[in-house]
Amino acid sequence: MPLYTYYLIFFLIMLFGAVATLMIGHSKKNKEGNPNYDKQTKSIFRGLSLYYIIAIGLGFLALVVYIIAIS
Structure with missing residues (x-):
């Protein structure tokens, strides 16, 4: 696959994340x-930590696949 395809995929994922973040930030429910x-911070941080662990792991996996593909 050409390199610009990876750039396009990366840009689309980044754009989706930015738009979703802005929509959540400006939602009526969020403003209320x-x-x-504050009572649920332990479970919130546990879920967020799990999300980051999975995202970082998938990022490293994508890097390894990319390095192997160009070799």
Whole structure:
């Protein structure tokens, strides 16, 4: 696959993430707040940490696949 295809895929994922983040930030539900948020911080951080571990792992896997593909 040509290199520009990888750039396009990366750009589309980044654009999707930025748009989704802005939509969530400006949503009515987000502006109203959640009074139980502070009570649930342990489970929130556990879920967020798991998300980051999976994302970093997939990123490294993609890097390895890319390095093997260009070799």
